[in-house]
Amino acid sequence: MLDLTPKEVSERKALRINPSKTCQPVGAMYAALGVHKCMPHSHGSQGCCSFHRMYLTRHFKEPAIASSSSFTEGASVFGGGSNLRTAAKNIFDIYDPDIIAVHTTCLSETIGDDLGSILQSITVPEGKYMVHTNTPSYVGSHVTGFSNMVTGFIKYLSVSTGVSNGKINIIPGFTNPGDMREIKRILKLLKTEFTMLPDTSGVLDAPMTGTYDMYPKGGTKIEDIIKLGDSDLTLALGDFASEQGASQLEKKCCVPYKTYMLPIGIQGTDDFVMELSKFSKNEVPYELEEERGQLVDIIVDSHPYLHGKKVAIYGDPDTVLGLTRFALELGMIPKYVITGTPGTAFETSAKELFDKFKVEGCTAKAAADLFELHQWLKNDKVDLLLGGTHGKYIARAEDIPFVRVGFPIIDRYVHSYMPMVGYKGAMRLLELMLNALMDRQDRDCADEDMEMVM
Amino acid sequence: MSTLDKVLDDYSAKVFKNRKAHLIEIKDDTQEITANARTIPGIMTNRGCCYAGCKGVVLGPLKDVAIITHGPIGCGFYSWGTRRHKGKGDENTQNFLEYCFSTDMQESDIVFGGEKKLRQAIKEVVEIFNPKSVMICSTCPVGLIGDDIHAVAAESEKLYGIKVLAFSCEGYKGVSQSAGHHIANNGLIKNVIGTGNYVPKKYAINILGEYNIGGDGWEISRVLKKIGYDIVSVMTGDGSFEELRNAHVADLNVVQCHRSINYIGEMLKTKYGTSWIKVNFIGVKSTIKSLRNMAKFFGDPELIQRTEEVIVEEIEDIKDDMDYYKEKLMGRTAALFVGGSRSHHYQKLLKDLGMSVVLAGYEFAHRDDYEGREVLPSIKIDADSKNIEELKVEKDEKKFKVYLSEEQYEELKKEIPLDYYEGMMREMDKGSIVVDDLNHYETEEFLKLLKPDIFFSGIKDKFVAQKGGILSRQLHSYDYSGPYAGFKGAVNFAKDIAMGIYTPAWNYTIAPWKTEPTLEGTVGGEA
Secondary structure, eight states: OOTTOOSSOOOOSSOEESBSOOOHHHHHHHHHHTBTTEEEEEESOHHHHHHHHHHHHHHHSSOOOOEEOOOOHHHHHHOSHHHHHHHHHHIIIIIOOSEEEEEEOHHHHHHTOOHHHHHHTSOOOTTOEEEEOOOOTTSSOHHHHHHHHHHHHHHHHOOOOSSOOOOEEEEOOSOOHHHHHHHHHHHHHTTOOEEESSOOTTTTTOOOOSSOOSSOSOSBOHHHHHGGGGOSEEEEESHHHHHHHHHHHHHHHOOOEEEEOOOOHHHHHHHHHHHHHHHHTOOOOHHHHHHHHHHHHHHHHHHHHHTTOEEEEEEOHHHHHHHHHHHHHTTOEEEEEEESSOOHHHHHHHHHHHHHTTOOSOEEESSOBHHHHHHHHHHSOOSEEEESGGGHHHHHHHTOOEEEOSSOOOSOSSGGGSOSSHHHHHHHHHHHHHHHHHHHHHHHSOGGGOOSOO | OOHHHHHHTTSOHHHHHHHHTTEEEOOSTTOOOOOSOOOOTTSOBOOOOHHIIIIIIIITTOTTEEEEEESSHHHHHHTSSOSOBOOOOBTTBOOOTTOOEEOOOOHHHHHHOSHHHHHHHHHHHHHHHOOSEEEEEEOHHHHHHTOOHHHHHHHHHHHHSSEEEEEOOOTTSSSSHHHHHHHHHHHHHHHTTTOOOOOOOSSEEEEEEEOOBTTHHHHHHHHHHHHTOEEEEEEETTOOHHHHTTGGGOSEEEESOHHHHHHHHHHHHHHHOOEEEEOOOSSHHHHHHHHHHHHHHHTOHHHHHHHHHHHHHHHHHHHHHHHHHHHHHTTOEEEEEESSSHHHHHHHHHHHTTOEEEEEEESSOOHHHHHOGGGGGGOOOOTTTTTSOOOOOOOOTTTOOOSSOHHHHHHHHTTSOBTOOOOSGGGSOTTOEEEESOBHHHHHHHHHHHOOSEEEEOHHHHHHHHHTTOEEEESSSGGGOOOOSHHHHHHHHHHHHHHHHTOGGGGGSSOGGGTSOOOOOOBTTBO
């Protein structure tokens, strides 16, 4: 497995090997699927659209709809305006969405299609909408694309009437439907009126009913996106995925915002709950307090299996930072922490966490890749590996216990229904991590050392 | 109203006119279909792009080549490990299939050009891995910003003394994956095939257009080796650059996927004199027929006898299983919508199992794949595909050799498909439906109208069908199972679809309270 990866680390300036990121449009497509009756549209050649749908489908094991402008060579040279106009007509005629959310690819970005003007030249049917965002694949990563699409919805749709609706807006970051459900559950427990954008729960975890529904029940409603401008506060969960949208809403509609890390682990969830309690002026209900106490109880119970264990974490920046803090709360050492998404803020935040928990010798790197991580691991092994599917090759090559978390996970089932956020999500992560470590102990120990009780 | 009319009826006039030509109800042998034309924007096609056809399909399986995707990260990322072309390295052969190499272009590369970064990336891949060959595949923006990847390749080839090939397979070229196949074929015949000096043994063959998905190629090779064939190269499943160099020395090319590799088949014939025959190793009867045709080509009684012995042995091995599954599957109906060849190949296997096909279609096949190669002279290349190079090769005087005399060739051509493919439509029953470039709307409509027991398609369709209560098995990835080719593959396939059809969960689709009242009335307070 990965036999050609040398132990010796050499500096690379140009060659990316085994990336820990993908490109913008898939993030935009995911965000658009979190809007009710929305057709994500990829303005480029159709290969991108098929690849992105394929990846979302493989992660969620669910249909992931989207259309494409299907550029040909002619359009690539002379511009894709007529492709998009034709596409819009066909989409509304055939698939009848309430809104088309257009994103771009490296093709339409390089040729410089002016989406704003093209959209203006399209006659959108009465009561329907069309919005766009620019998602050049050669900037940032899929997380950037998610952030751009959320911002696009706000730019086009949100307005302020000047009358507060008393709600809080939540941008839940690049997380699974299971996480979005958990965040909503906490909001409901705190009796907080809210709008979440985007919300893929009920879309990418829709039930089997025997009838295929192209637009499942879930997704943020268009009228709620419009009303985002009348809310009192926006919580942007995850700087990389969510802050830009919140900031756009502040600019456009004067809704103040606060950013928090994704509510992963104890502190992350505490911060989120405290903020909601302050906002809603409601006391934290016993149900949440009980969950929190259960979580701490389990951590104390199981600490001998976690304490001082070295972990390597890779994936999307907001997720990785949240997981890093949780690992530190568990007394673990996040030896290597990487993301493929560029941005020095990632490294700064990770180092702040290392300092806060007084751990030494840990490395954080943005714009890194799995090849480099593997080389580091060859030189200095860890006890546990946390991240998406692509790490399983490293886990096998180096025989490291492995827990799948984040995006993409294309080789397991159920994961997207289960949260990693909130006290409940932390409990689940903890169970997965303990199982991985303890299964390994059971597998590797001598017969006479096999423990019945652990 | 016919099924076709019902589906077409909801389209606007313009779309109706376009799509009508891509849909056919089988009546006779002379029907013409429109194929390999541009996709309608916004229609929700299943098609991919030229890069996918070149890098993902034809080049990707070459295990000992370091393929660098020159572009932003997505294209390389999505084609990393997602197509199940299996390969195995050994002490002499590097295996790069677990790796994804990309120049990960950034904004500055778009603005100032990416050649410098590409040069550096090649340098780094050579320094770290020392590969036999480096291939560069370009993506959409590369063509637009004018990076000359061919110049960089030529320069690097000199610098490092290894073969460095460039493929201009920008995603917008042509109308589908198909253009990418052609571009990859041209590059391989120009630069790789014919440069090796392997001395072939008796019955030397190449297997063309077999990508070893789920181990298909290994199962086919197992049987062929058992018979006694010398497999010089496989294009390109578990294939290697080293093997491919020798492909010109074989006596016969057997073509599994006509669409993706017929260009190389034809060019090998022109340049080196090697004949090709169309085979189909999917399905028991068709595998037997293919094996017999191959033996007939060589005409050696010993080979013919050995072929029959192996067929008997193999049939004996699978007979009980096939009978069992046939009983389970008899009479079921299927619809197939796969890329450019499997929609035809699998019809034979389904027939072996007593199943019938109500609809079949391709994403990106051409008219010859639907109607047979005799229509080739009448196919007009339209504006969208005219920039794909039609490579003209010449006879290689030194290496040219023919296995059959002209008379033998003409005689044999009457019996076996020498340099010929009959197309999918001849296979199909009257009244069944053929759809080219099926889209999401048509998928939904046809499934509702035809109600097949099973829909064979890809990952984007799978859960659409299954949410609607129709089993869908993927015929691209085999749902992570396989092999499906050859004798043993037929059993795997039969087992997988029987398992799907008989999965108990289908019976729980409707919750009991949807069909039975849960609130029971009481009379006079008594339960």
